[in-house]
Amino acid sequence: MAQTTAAASAVIKPGVDSRIGKAFARLRQQERKALIPFVTAGDPDPEMTPPLMHALVDSGADIIELGVPFSDPMADGPTIQRASERALKHGTGLKDVLAMVAKFRATDEVTPVVLMGYANPIEAMGVTRFAAQARISGVDGVLVVDYPPEECADWVDTLADNEIAPIFLLSPTTTTARMQRIASFARGYIYYVSLKGVTGAGHLDLESIAEKIPQIRENIDLPIGVGFGIRNAQTVQAIAKFADAVVIGSRLVEELEGSPRDQALARVSALMQTLRSALDAR
Amino acid sequence: MQIYDLPDARGHFGQYGGVFVAETLMHALDELSAQYQRYRNDAEFVAEFEYELRHYVGRPSPIYHAKRWSRALGGAQIFLKREDLNHTGAHKINNTIGQALLARRMGKPRVIAETGAGQHGVATATVAARYGMECVVYMGSEDIRRQATNVYRMKLLNATVVPVVSGSRTLKDALNEAMRDWVTNIENTFYIIGSVAGPHPYPMMVRDFQSVIGRESKKQMLELADRQPDYLIACVGGGSNAIGLFYPYLNDHDVRLVGVEAGGTGLETGKHAATLSTGTPGVLHGNRTYLMQDANGQIIETHSISAGLDYPGVGPEHSWLKDSKRAEYVAVTDDDALAAFHALCKFEGIIPALESAHALAYAATLAPQLDKDKILLVNLSGRGDKDMNTVAQLSGITF
Numbered sequence: 001m002a003q004t005t006a007a008a009s010a011v012i013k014p015g016v017d018s019r020i021g022k023a024f025a026r027l028r029q030q031e032r033k034a035l036i037p038f039v040t041a042g043d044p045d046p047e048m049t050p051p052l053m054h055a056l057v058d059s060g061a062d063i064i065e066l067g068v069p070f071s072d073p074m075a076d077g078p079t080i081q082r083a084s085e086r087a088l089k090h091g092t093g094l095k096d097v098l099a100m101v102a103k104f105r106a107t108d109e110v111t112p113v114v115l116m117g118y119a120n121p122i123e124a125m126g127v128t129r130f131a132a133q134a135r136i137s138g139v140d141g142v143l144v145v146d147y148p149p150e151e152c153a154d155w156v157d158t159l160a161d162n163e164i165a166p167i168f169l170l171s172p173t174t175t176t177a178r179m180q181r182i183a184s185f186a187r188g189y190i191y192y193v194s195l196k197g198v199t200g201a202g203h204l205d206l207e208s209i210a211e212k213i214p215q216i217r218e219n220i221d222l223p224i225g226v227g228f229g230i231r232n233a234q235t236v237q238a239i240a241k242f243a244d245a246v247v248i249g250s251r252l253v254e255e256l257e258g259s260p261r262d263q264a265l266a267r268v269s270a271l272m273q274t275l276r277s278a279l280d281a282r
Numbered sequence: 283m284q285i286y287d288l289p290d291a292r293g294h295f296g297q298y299g300g301v302f303v304a305e306t307l308m309h310a311l312d313e314l315s316a317q318y319q320r321y322r323n324d325a326e327f328v329a330e331f332e333y334e335l336r337h338y339v340g341r342p343s344p345i346y347h348a349k350r351w352s353r354a355l356g357g358a359q360i361f362l363k364r365e366d367l368n369h370t371g372a373h374k375i376n377n378t379i380g381q382a383l384l385a386r387r388m389g390k391p392r393v394i395a396e397t398g399a400g401q402h403g404v405a406t407a408t409v410a411a412r413y414g415m416e417c418v419v420y421m422g423s424e425d426i427r428r429q430a431t432n433v434y435r436m437k438l439l440n441a442t443v444v445p446v447v448s449g450s451r452t453l454k455d456a457l458n459e460a461m462r463d464w465v466t467n468i469e470n471t472f473y474i475i476g477s478v479a480g481p482h483p484y485p486m487m488v489r490d491f492q493s494v495i496g497r498e499s500k501k502q503m504l505e506l507a508d509r510q511p512d513y514l515i516a517c518v519g520g521g522s523n524a525i526g527l528f529y530p531y532l533n534d535h536d537v538r539l540v541g542v543e544a545g546g547t548g549l550e551t552g553k554h555a556a557t558l559s560t561g562t563p564g565v566l567h568g569n570r571t572y573l574m575q576d577a578n579g580q581i582i583e584t585h586s587i588s589a590g591l592d593y594p595g596v597g598p599e600h601s602w603l604k605d606s607k608r609a610e611y612v613a614v615t616d617d618d619a620l621a622a623f624h625a626l627c628k629f630e631g632i633i634p635a636l637e638s639a640h641a642l643a644y645a646a647t648l649a650p651q652l653d654k655d656k657i658l659l660v661n662l663s664g665r666g667d668k669d670m671n672t673v674a675q676l677s678g679i680t681f
Contacts, residue, residue: 069580070579070580071449071580071581071582072449072454072455072458072566072567072581073458074303074304074458074461074462074567074568075303075304075306075462075465077462078448081448081449082448085448085449088580093577093578093579093580094578094579095578118565119302119564119565120564120565120566120573120575120579120580120581121578121579121580122579123563123564123565123579124564124575124577124578124579125579145304146302146303146304146565146568147302148301148302148303148304148305148308150292150300150301151300151301151302168305169304169305169306170305171304171305171306171308171309173306173308173309173310173468174305174308174309175309178305178308178309182305193304193305193306196306196465196466196467196468196469197306197462197465197466198462198465198466201466
């Protein structure tokens with residue numbers, strides 16, 4: 001049976017009143033699927049991040065996943081590692097990332113922002129201090145790649161105190177028992193990793209995703225986003241047939257990486273619009 | 283007296299250790315834990331492991347009383363546990379044999395490894411050849427440059443050496459890259475981690491395989507000196523040779539345990555790899571442990587004359603032994619390690635690895651402060667053949 005600690009069950013489930021809950025409710029009403037872009041904060045430079053976030057929203061993002069740069073991004077492929085390295089070259093720390101979110105939040109009250117990163121920068125700031133500051137900055141969810149449910153009861157409680165959703169990964173190898181354990185902690189949405197590999201890899205197996213999603217739904221009552229290895233409009237469309245949200249990361253970061261600075265926003269927006277149309281045209 | 287029984291079922295040594303990895307790896311680690319639990323006390327597995335250690339590695343490795351050097355230092359008696367005499371020239375092979383035997387039982391035909399100095403890479407390539415497994419070794423491009431001979435040795439043993447050009451291009455980046463390979467090829471691949479680092483069960487499993495060092499030492503010291511040493515001294519990068527020597531002695535509270543870290547150009551210069559001496563707890567490579575990190579929680583680049591100690595983390599059990607004060611950790615500079623390297627060459631006719639030279643250097647400092655009837659057992663974890671280029675260069679010699 002799923003482990004439910006008293007504290008974890010007291011988590012305010014981001015439902016109608018959270019930005020993530022509202023976003024999914026709105027999408028359901030419109031019979032649309034969520035498009036979730038991922039970019040690394042501070043890539044290509046810190047000044048670019050808030051305008052980039054706005055451009056993502058303007059070109060069709062429903063939720064933004066913002067990567068917190070880390071020196072040793074073990075679960076990421078080369079593209080996102082390079083993005084991290086560019087951001088770190090500018091000295092982008094967690095404090096700076098929160099400041100970027102606050103700046104974005106000043107003119108966008110609606111779009112949920114989910115931070116995605118690794119445990120160590122958060123622990124270096126202090127979990128309690130981080131959660132309080134994240135709340136003030138307008139962060140809605142946090143996905144810590146290397147906090148599996150076994151190690152994160154305190155973390156989930158601290159986020160709950162600050163009305164922030166802990167987002168969790170599920171993988172093709174996640175067993176039913178683990179799904180139930182994750183269900184007792186997870187809020188906001190579930191991020192299903194669509195392949196055995198790191199971010200940006202290129203060997204997606206649509207059939208196995210289609211088989212896995214119903215199993216997840218049986219065990220976890222949250223919207224399901226699918227990500228890792230989604231690179232084009234065609235795949236976005238295919239994934240949206242069975243998922244509630246599509247996460248696109250490495251492909252966007254590549255676009256950013258390959259663009260001259262003054263064209264980056266336009267080119268990322270153009271790519272987003274293509275994906276958005278594909279998603280809505282199903 | 284409390285009997286030492288760590289880690290707990292989820293791999294915790296107090297607040298350290300554990301499993302801090304992405305969900306994509308959890309299933310593989312659960313499977314590995316289950317299989318290791320099944321075989322660690324299996325009579326047939328243990329017998330095969332011991333057979334291989336005896337006939338392939340050449341164990342037991344002797345303990346040697348370094349009398350001339352002890353006399354020159356004028357204090358305690360220095361004994362050396364000769365892991366340098368193992369097949370492939372270091373303690374690393376004790377662990378790679380254990381993990382390769384487990385990989386075979388788990389039906390994994392492909393093994394991968396990370397390596398810094400190249401010793402663990404060579405030890406992995408060796409056992410892969412021995413058991414007919416495919417072998418891929420990840421190695422930072424900076425380390426490949428520093429350790430060209432070991433790269434060639436791995437290639438001779440039919441391993442593929444993949445240069446890692448991300449991050450600081452050293453051991454930690456090789457570990458990241460090996461983890462990525464493992465996530466991607468999880469069905470047919472066994473990841474042979476070379477130190478007591480990484481997520482549970484690795485720190486425990488590597489410790490168990492390496493603890494043959496300490497078990498042999500306990501018997502041999504009785505035969506040689508009719509008693510156990512007053513101090514055990516071993517170098518600590520990730521810390522596998524140290525834990526291998528210390529572990530069987532953890533409940534023997536009259537034996538002092540000293541881990542020696544790489545002090546680089548001096549702790550005050552910031553150019554070192556003395557994680558336990560100067561670091562703070564954090565999460566890296568799947569476990570909670572002391573780390574070299576900046577105020578933002580980014581892992582910082584380390585420096586050491588010896589590539590094998592050039593790691594910004596340390597095995598979580600060492601973090602626990604430090605906090606619980608069961609072991610002490612000190613740092614030795616590049617220069618002092620080099621001096622000890624030359625001293626052992628001169629007085630004993632033994633060329634030590636630069637890693638092991640750190641432990642020797644601390645012994646050289648400690649011995650003169652102690653009476654002549656005190657005994658220091660130093661783990662001579664590897665031989666120095668691989669360091670010829672480094673040492674020659676420092677002396678202004680090019681081949």
